[in-house]
Amino acid sequence: MNRTPSHDAMIEAGLNLIQQAMSIFDSDLRLVLINRPMQQMFNLPNALVKPGVSFRDVIRYLAQRGEYGEVDDLEDFIAVRVELARAFEAHYMERTRANGRVISVEGAPLPDGGWVTVYTDITETKRQEALLRARSEVLSEQVLSRSEELASSNRALASSNAALEETKHQLTHMEARTRLTAQMMPAHIAHIDLAQRYTFSNRRLRDVMPGSTDEIVGLTAAQALGAPTYAVIGPYIERAFDGVPSVFEFTHAPSSRRVRVALTPDSTNGEVRGVYVLSMDVTEETQTRVALQQTRRREMAAQLTSGLAHDFSNLLTIILGMQGKLQRMDDLPSDAHHLINATLAAARRGGSLLHRIADMTGPRQFSPVPVRLPEFLSELEIMASPTLGSNYHLHIDGDVPNGVFNIDAGMLQDSLLNLILNARDATPPGGQITLSARAVQDTWLEIEIADTGPGFSPQALSKALHPFFTTKGGEGSGLGLAMVYDMTKLAGGDVRLFNAGGAHVVLRLPLRASVAGLPAGLVLLVEDSEDLRMSIRDMLVEQGHQVLEATSVHEAEALLGSLPDIAYVLSDIRLGGARTGLDLAKIVDQPITLMTSLPTCDPLHQAAAARGAFLQKPFTPEALRLALTLAAEGAA
Structure with missing residues (x-):
């Protein structure tokens, strides 16, 4: 942690006010701090109390002054002390100094390396013990010895308690940092007990499942998640209590977000005591995955059809050429021109079909640009209305936000025009076509095309999105809805069909705000x-x-x-x-x-x-x- 000069000064002033002498060295055996009582107790010069002084220099000074009594080999004595310091362990001891004073020495290692040592002058305590021994006429030698042992043990116990308190402080600090880290995670982390009651939560459930509450500790999973969501997750929780971990995805119905959940049994010696829960919002990841899968499908389709389309195109070219040559011949039977024209029309339709297939399987990319949705819908109405004529009425209901969003406008426009024309073809004259657009939980853009026609047949509901399926007989290619599906999937969205007083087609596309001039980060x-x-x-x-x-x-x-x-x-x-x-x-x-x-x-x-x-x-x-x-x- 970076400290300001005033902050360090206040800490140093506080340490100078305590009665015990104190020294702190770092893991490189360099001095961090010696307080004033320590300098006075050992009569240390100012040069030896500056941060950065080596432990070796301090030991040398004390040994030369006789602090440790007679030393035969000074360098060997210093080397032994330095090696002990490098492998520092917590300790408590009492020793008599060369000047006759008695001190207690207690040391404790620091979590990040280095150590702190506290020196306490216990001379008066020792004198009282000696005085009690000398003057007592009724206490036995055994009691006196026991008293001294207890006094020494109490001092050692006080040192141990101080070390335990420091350890407790460090553990509390680590727990606080762990909780802070958990709270900063872009995921919901929780634990539930055998009663499926939350015992821990990092309070991020609402971020993953909007509309939920973050205060879930004490609630059961069913209470915290709600009935629809619990109906999906509950069976996996039961499996986790049986010792089976699982990872799965589901759509959170209230928010339309895609959520990935990992359930891990909390077990000891094979006995499950609860379940750890990790939930993440993977909506954008899912949208990207869907788009990537559709791109790969297009690539595979292109590989499968490119050779066939090439040969088929050559055959159609030959057919058109031969039929054109026949058409120019004289003295043909009376019904020959009718057959030639039918053959030419079929060949041209085959060529058009090849172009549609190329559009579906070609290297078209999803290219989003900043778009204002109200303006986009207004332009769509201007383009679509003339194609409907006076026999059909197009109504556009755009309940959309007025921000700027990243959308492939050309791709979406092609899809909607295709759907509007399909609705026109399926609706009797005088019918109405309605386009409604809405934002869903600021995550999806839903656009629905509805008409007042007879609706989809059961077969069409199941196959309408398949290539080449058509209900228009010889007039349809069966590629219109398939192209809409392909374009929507390329954007990471989905298509849904249903009947409700007519045919309804719903496009659901990712709704991503455009940040002009500032990359997301x-x-x-x-x-x-x-x-x-x-x-x-x-x-x-x-x-x-x-x-x-x-x-x-x-x-x-x-x-x-x-x-x-x-x-x-x-x-x-x-x-x-x-x-x-x-x-x-x-x-x-x-x-x-x-x-x-x-x-x-x-x-x-x-x-x-x-x-x-x-x-x-x-x-x-x-x-x-x-x-x-x-x-x-x-x-x-």
Whole structure:
């Protein structure tokens, strides 16, 4: 931990006020601190109490002054002491110094290497013990000896208690850091007992399954997850209690998020005592996986059809050429021209079909661009209306956010126009076609095309997305819905068909906000108000970022030191603890944006504003995006 000079000075002043002498050496046998009582007890010169002095030099000085009595071989004596220090172990001892004073010496190793030693002058205690022995006429020698032994044991016990307290402190510190690390994980980590009751949670359930509560310790799994979600997870929990670990994925119905769950039995000697639970939001991973799978399918289809299409295209070319030559001949039978024209039409239709197959299997890539959904739907209505004519009415209901989102506009436009034309062909004149668009939990964009026609037949519901299936007879290619399915899968989405007073086709596509000018990254959010952290975190997540949270400069330092992938820092000025966001700005290497609700006359506000990349609370998501962008540009 980085300490300020004033912080070190206060610690040193406090150690100088205690009665015991104290020395601290690091793992390299270099002096960290000797307090004033230690310097006075051993009459050490100033040159030997400066940080960095070697342990060897201090031992040499004390030995030469006779602190350890007569020493035959000084260098050998020093070497032995140095080797003992390198393999330092906790100890307690009492010894009489050359000047007749008696001291107790207790040493304890430090968690990060090195050790601390405390010296206590117990001369008066020893004198009282001797006086009691000399003047007592009624206490037996055995009782007196036992009293001395108890006194010595008590001092050793006090030393052990101090070591235990230090160990307890270190364990408590480690537990706090472990809990902080667990809380910073972008996953929900929990433990349930044999009654399926939560005994631990890192309070991230709501991040993984929006709409849930984070306060679940003491609740059963059914109470915390809700009936629909527990119906999915419950059977896997029962298997875990039987000692069978599992990893599975499911769609969290209330939020439409895709969640991966790992259940690990908590067992000792084969006896299961509970289950460890790890849940992660893998929605974007799933969307990317679906898109990758569809790309691979397209590649395989292209390999299978390319050779066939080439030969078929050559055959059609020959057929067209031969039929054209026949068409120009004289003295043909009366019905020959009809047959020739039919053959030409069939060959041309075969060529058109080849082009459609090439479109489906060719190297088309998903190419998202920033799009405003209301404008996109308005342009779609302008393009689609003329193709419907006056016999059909198109109604577009766009309940969509007015932000900028990354969408392959050309691919989506082709799909929707195809669906609108299919709905027209399936609907009697005078019918209505409705396109409705909506955002689902800020995760998905759902677009539904509905018509007032007879709907899908049972066979069409099961096969409509298959290539070459058509209900239009000879007029249809059977590739329209298959192309829509292919385009949607390339974007990481899905297609659903059903009947409800007509045919309904629902496209579900990933809804990803576009962050203009600022690449998405890992943001360290430093704010000591939980409510504000939650609100600002939601803004950052909506802009495509991942978020870590801290409440003080100390916590932020720990995260910055252990996680090199942090791209941006967003910090309040006034935080928990003595240090401020301005102090944090002096030590970070990442672009940092400061924010505050302090008045403009406050010196901290003025100092932060002078740095640039500054946010005055409250602020909008657009203001946040701009401030982060300015900070990143300023650091570049």
